Amino acid sequence: MAETAIVLNREQWMGSQESGASGVRPVVVDPYLACHLRPHQVEGVRFLYECVVSGPPGQRGAILADEMGLGKTLQVLTLLWTLLRQNPQGSRPLVTKAIVVAPTTLVRNWEAEVRRWLGPERLRPLSLVAGPAQAEQGHRLKAAAGSKTISALGALGCPARVLLTGTPVQNAPREFFAMADFVRPGVLGDLPAFERVFGGPIARAQDRAGTEEDKALGRERARELVSRISGFMLRRTAEVNARFLPPLSVYIVFCRPSELQLREYRRVLQSTAVHTLLSNGPGDQALAVLSSLRKICNHPCLAPDPDRDAGLTPDSPPRPADSGKLAALDAMLAAALADPGERAVVVSQSTAALDLIGALCATRGWPCQRLDGATDPARRVDMVDAFNRHGVGRVFLLSTTAGGAGLNLVGAARLFLFDSHWNPAMDRQAMARIWRDGQKKACTVYRLLTTGRRGVWRWEVWGG
The missing domain is CATH 3.40.50.10810 (Tandem AAA-ATPase domain)
Structure with a gap:
């Protein structure tokens, strides 16, 4: 031997x-x-x-x-x-x-x-x-x-x-x-015992309203739990991976909203739904309001508005100037793809946003591949192999949920996270698609966030 x-x-x-x-x-x-x-x-x-x-x-x-x-x-x-x-x-x-x-x-x-x-x-x-x-x-x-x-x-x-x-x-x-x-x-015993001994104290320690005693007990129980599961x-x-892979850089790109986004933002804040929430507290409409704000962060055409110009819909030709994030993505992709050997992955939790980005890529002449929840699982491996090994597509459009785990997209060295998922773990999964075994180039991840006069728009933070 x-x-x-x-x-x-x-x-x-x-x-x-x-x-x-x-x-x-x-x-x-x-x-x-x-x-x-x-x-x-x-x-x-x-x-x-x-x-x-x-x-x-x-x-x-x-x-x-x-x-x-x-x-x-x-x-x-x-x-x-x-x-x-x-x-x-x-x-x-x-x-x-x-x-x-x-x-x-x-x-x-x-x-x-x-x-x-x-x-x-x-x-x-x-x-x-x-x-x-x-x-x-x-x-x-x-x-x-x-x-x-x-x-x-x-x-x-x-x-x-x-x-x-x-x-x-x-x-x-x-x-x-x-x-x-x-x-x-x-x-770990039964669930009620686990919740009493570990789950409850750890959760209370992470709550912003937790006392110092809560935090101390939570840390103690967390250490005990780690000890129990280490076996x-x-x-x-x-x-x-830093010892084996090329360097990885992660940037947060702050994108100033367009005037149209600001007007749509004000429209939502002045809506009956928001006034109802402010008067009666969180209700059934809270999620709908937050979803509308998140869509506006991506592009105003994604948020429904019966009074808006009929020419501004998800099916209309993409207008990057109407969205700070889409304009930034357009500029960064153009700069990156000017190098014939460069390709990119664009990730979004919204299939409607992927439609918009795909239309933008088509107008710019950038061939795309796309993987989302509607993609036939039998085609998934072939699509990834074609992108990684045969150079099919300059841009790979990826749904956060459908493609956030188990994919190896080392054919690209740049990844753009266009928006944030409700669950931050999904974003971390998605951002790891390019920096993994088989990658030969230095990798860059760009996370796009919409900003206002007073910082990052809060619903972008809530999302990720």
């Missing part, structure tokens, strides 16, 4: 060697995969191996919660291939069958990753597209009280479970409880 071999059960194997016991063999990562693993990925594979092989029945599970771009897929494929081929103490492999459950839109991504790292001669996966159940993208298992997805996955009867997520907590601690309880049932959850930040 080579000195550089990656042995996953080194302590068990060395212990048997020292004691003179027989029958324990080293579990070695296939050199075909080992040569691609970075140090943090080797650590990850070892961690997952210990979690799924050791421990009592029903408690063999792990959460790999690395931030986006650190190679979670490669780590899990390395683990699966090793378990499917080896056993430290028997002739049969530790695992004979494995199931990867992913959102429908990522099934073909997993097929492509298996072919990329193992090749069809080593492992040929059977793919079934049967609905949006998740195990990869484990943060979507956030129904702490249970859900049909959790029940369906539990019914598979798998003795070991691994969840992948880049955002283990999106909104509240109880969402993490759902994931932990799935991989290791009962490890089955591993998380590394994107800073790890």
Whole structure:
């Protein structure tokens, strides 16, 4: 065995060697995969191996919660291939069958990753597209009280479970409880006890109205929770990639609103809906008002107004001068794409905004590809490959929700976040699409925000 071999059960194997016991063999990562693993990925594979092989029945599970771009897929494929081929103490492999459950839109991504790292001669996966159940993208298992997805996955009867997520907590601690309880049932007690001991104190500590005592207790409980989960959850930040990838720069671009945006802004603030909210407090119309303000931040034509010029609609030719953000995006794209080798990704949580940007690109002669919720999952991998490998399209239009996870868009080195999602975790997922394994160029991310005379418009901040 080579000195550089990656042995996953080194302590068990060395212990048997020292004691003179027989029958324990080293579990070695296939050199075909080992040569691609970075140090943090080797650590990850070892961690997952210990979690799924050791421990009592029903408690063999792990959460790999690395931030986006650190190679979670490669780590899990390395683990699966090793378990499917080896056993430290028997002739049969530790695992004979494995199931990867992913959102429908990522099934073909997993097929492509298996072919990329193992090749069809080593492992040929059977793919079934049967609905949006998740195990990869484990943060979507956030129904702490249970859900049909959790029940369906539990019914598979798998003795070991691994969840992948880049955002283990999106909104509240109880969402993490759902994931932990799935991989290791009962490890954090039941939900009421978890809420009483951890969830409640941590949430109160983060509340702006929390007292110093609340904050101190929240910090103490957070440390205790981290200690409890450290045995089955591993998380590394994107800073790890700084040693292996080209530089990443992130800029916030403040865009002054046009006169038309200001007029539309005043119209909304003077509307009956806003007066009702100010008089009666938050009600059913609050979300509608906020949505209108967010649309105005993107472009006035996206916000409905029966009294406005009929020529200003989402279907009319794009007028960048009517929107500070669209004008800024137009100018920055023109400057970037003046270099024939440069391409860009533009992300928006609004498909109507993507329509507008796509129309702008068409008038400028910039070929586009687009991926959103309406894109056929069967075409998704082909579109990404065409963009990354064959240079199809100068601009890739991406929906925050549909394309915010599991995509590798290293064919571009510039990403423009046109607007902010309600959930900041979705924005972080989207911004990580270009700075990941395979990227050869220095990357730049631009986050566009509409500003007013007194700073950033508040509903832009609320959105992200």
